[in-house]
Amino acid sequence: MAQGKKIVIIGGGIIGASAAYYLCKKGYSPILLEKGEPAGEQSGRNWGFVRQQGRDPAEVPLMMRSQELWAGLESELGENIEWCQGGNLLLTNDAHELKLYQNWTNIAGSHGLDSKVVNQSELADLIPRIEQAFLGGLYTASDGQADPEKATNAFCNAAERLGAKIFRNRPALGVEIQNGKVCGVRTAGGTLEADYVVCAAGAWASKFLHPLGLRLPQQRIRGSVAQTTVCEKTTDIGVWAPGVAFRQRRDGSFSIAAGNGYEVDFTLGSLRGSKHFLKSFMANRKYFDIRFGAALWKDFGGLAKNFVTGDDPVGLRRVVAPTPNSARLARALKNFKAMLPSLGNVELQRSWAGYIDITPDALPVIDALKKPDGLVVATGFSGHGFGLGPSAGKAVAELIADGKSPIDLSDFTYARFPNNTYPEPFQLV
Numbered sequence: 036m037a038q039g040k041k042i043v044i045i046g047g048g049i050i051g052a053s054a055a056y057y058l059c060k061k062g063y064s065p066i067l068l069e070k071g072e073p074a075g076e077q078s079g080r081n082w083g084f085v086r087q088q089g090r091d092p093a094e095v096p097l098m099m100r101s102q103e104l105w106a107g108l109e110s111e112l113g114e115n116i117e118w119c120q121g122g123n124l125l126l127t128n129d130a131h132e133l134k135l136y137q138n139w140t141n142i143a144g145s146h147g148l149d150s151k152v153v154n155q156s157e158l159a160d161l162i163p164r165i166e167q168a169f170l171g172g173l174y175t176a177s178d179g180q181a182d183p184e185k186a187t188n189a190f191c192n193a194a195e196r197l198g199a200k201i202f203r204n205r206p207a208l209g210v211e212i213q214n215g216k217v218c219g220v221r222t223a224g225g226t227l228e229a230d231y232v233v234c235a236a237g238a239w240a241s242k243f244l245h246p247l248g249l250r251l252p253q254q255r256i257r258g259s260v261a262q263t264t265v266c267e268k269t270t271d272i273g274v275w276a277p278g279v280a281f282r283q284r285r286d287g288s289f290s291i292a293a294g295n296g297y298e299v300d301f302t303l304g305s306l307r308g309s310k311h312f313l314k315s316f317m318a319n320r321k322y323f324d325i326r327f328g329a330a331l332w333k334d335f336g337g338l339a340k341n342f343v344t345g346d347d348p349v350g351l352r353r354v355v356a357p358t359p360n361s362a363r364l365a366r367a368l369k370n371f372k373a374m375l376p377s378l379g380n381v382e383l384q385r386s387w388a389g390y391i392d393i394t395p396d397a398l399p400v401i402d403a404l405k406k407p408d409g410l411v412v413a414t415g416f417s418g419h420g421f422g423l424g425p426s427a428g429k430a431v432a433e434l435i436a437d438g439k440s441p442i443d444l445s446d447f448t449y450a451r452f453p454n455n456t457y458p459e460p461f462q463l464v
């Protein structure tokens with residue numbers, strides 16, 4: 036009986052958590068291993084935008100399905116996840132970018148998505164408090180936002196209620212293979228038998244898959260986020276403008292970030308697969324600061340032990356909590372206040388950062404592999420995975436239960452990397 040199959044999920048981010056939930060809904064009782072706490076890494080540290088607009092066309096059907104799922108999640112999971120379908124607005128002062136937005140509305144139209152280009156006066160109607168002029172923007176009313184930590188934990192809690200076992204502070208140390216098929220997952224407490232293993236290990240996936248002979252090119256970049264003091268109710272729209280991105284939370288505070296501005300904390304691991312990233316890195320150089328700091332020195336310290344992997348060995352009990360870039364956040368706050376001066380004296384009350392895992396084409400891998408059979412990879416969400424979380428987890432459950440998903444996943448295969456058949460990244464935001 037299919038439901039008797041043993042499934043072990045590695046990673047308690049939104050992808051692993053939603054996969055666990057949708058597998059339970061299909062009658063399975065998966066085990067989820069999380070090396071730290073669920074939502075401890077990207078899934079609890081992101082901006083919380085649930086956005087369909089501006090995505091790679093390959094992701095649009097999966098994202099539109101996610102949007103439908105998000106709309107019902109608060110009642111389905113039975114928890115406050117701060118879901119708000121208030122729309123998303125991408126602003127620009129660049130005529131070329133505005134043209135790209137216009138082009139993107141054609142893609143949106145072909146999928147029946149409600150994206151449109153707005154001018155200054157329409158912008159003033161959408162968010163009257165914005166006192167800065169913009170050439171225009173891309174607006175999608177059906178987009179939304181949610182609280183990252185609450186949403187991810189709500190999936191875990193609902194999965195647990197339906198019979199999943201969530202093991203916290205329990206790293207997966209490796210996958211056991213017998214006759215070309217997965218048969219178990221090694222942990223410090225012994226080996227767990229498995230007919231299927233789901234690798235949803237986020238920024239650690241490439242490293243985790245390496246001993247299996249799988250070469251997933253994956254890099255990580257550091258993004259910083261802050262929460263402001265509570266402000267007057269201003270907007271339900273998530274906004275991405277030059278120099279600042281923001282969304283207002285249920286308590287009235289804003290999550291703000293610098294928009295397109297990240298750090299690359301160089302490690303020896305950064306060299307792995309770097310040839311795949313060089314071209315797009317150079318094309319986007321202005322968005323990145325490279326840091327040769329603590330992360331690299333730590334690598335040199337562990338060189339003798341762990342040359343190939345470069346990073347910290349997977350297996351330590353921890354949550355990676357990188358340092359936020361306070362200078363970047365200060366600039367973001369300044370830009371935020373310049374856009375919304377009537378909010379008065381807004382301050383930052385806390386800040387944090389997270390490592391975003393990216394693939395060379397900025398598309399995820401969602402794939403049930405044949406070698407080894409039984410390994411399902413769901414990772415590489417490249418800064419878009421919070422929004423995609425529900426549908427990606429559901430697709431994983433469908434791949435295991437039904438052997439296929441109703442959504443076309445052919446752009447998300449693992450083989451596109453070893454075969455060098457992946458496209459250039461689609462870039463709008």
Ligand SMILES: Cc1cc2nc3c(=O)[nH]c(=O)nc-3n(C[C@H](O)[C@H](O)[C@H](O)COP(=O)(O)OP(=O)(O)OC[C@H]3O[C@@H](n4cnc5c(N)ncnc54)[C@H](O)[C@@H]3O)c2cc1C
Nearest residue numbers: 046048050070078081082084207237258389419420421422
């Ligand atoms: C600053 C920032 C802003 C972002 N903004 C947005 C946004 O607005 N909208 C959006 O859609 N996306 C956004 N993203 C991207 C989004 O957060 C990610 O794409 C998504 O959370 C990825 O989910 P995941 O489950 O794959 O990875 P993660 O959330 O990183 O989860 C992976 C988990 O696996 C665990 N793990 C790793 N190795 C092991 C092991 N060996 N054993 C056990 N556990 C292991 C880790 O501890 C981790 O908890 C942002 C990301 C960041 C960092």
